[in-house]
Amino acid sequence: MLPLWHPARIISTGVYVGHLPGPAGTWxxxxxxxxxxxxxxxxxxxxxxxAAVLITLIGIWASGLYAGAxxxxxxxxVVVDEFAGQWFTLIVVPNELAWFAVAFALFRLLDITKPWPANWADRTLPGGFGIVIDDVIAGLMGLVFMGALIELW
Structure with missing residues (x-):
């Protein structure tokens, strides 16, 4: 177990958000x-x-170290993967509360259901890469959906 002060633990748990009771991914x-x-x-x-690319790269390192420990x-x-995926989904979303709420709900749906290829990545990719990339894939799907929704709106 990594100590509370270890950077990999702080990053991988989203500054301890992942330790909150209940659904860590939603938190x-x-x-x-x-x-x-x-x-x-x-x-x-x-x-x-x-920032999404950066948190992805740092998250792969941190979550791999934390999971290994x-x-x-x-x-x-580990919720740094949710940060990465959520941020990818939000790239095209204007800073308006309603759009952020829609993007949040869409990303949670994609993260929970893990449509292909996110489910493949979740099952087969090892270590920190596997922990983070399935959520990045879900986030990129969310990015495409949100872009289309905003364009249609």
Whole structure:
């Protein structure tokens, strides 16, 4: 077990959000909305896209180390993958509460149901890469759906 102060534990659990009681993935996705709002507000969609890539790369390292220390494939307390996936879904979403709520619900649906190829990634990819990439795939699906929905709206 990594100590509470270890950077991999802090990052992989979304600054301990993953330790909250109840559905850790939902807590992680909800917590991801706040920094996404500020990142997008400060730098636009490209800044959020860059942040999503960065959190993906850092999350792969952190979740792999944390999962290995716990001797688990994908600990429930790891929520950095929800941050990454949620941020990808939000890239095209304007900073409006209603759009953020729709993007949140859509990402949670995709993350929970894991349509192909997210389900394949979840089952077959190892370590931190496997922990994070299935949610990134779900987030990219959400990005496409949200882009289409916004365009149709």
């Amino acid at each position: 992680g996705s909800a917590a991801a909305l706040v920094p996404a709002w500020f990142i997008r507000d400060a730098g636009g969609p490209w800044a959020l896209a860059a 716990m001797d688990m494939k994908d600990p429930g307390s």
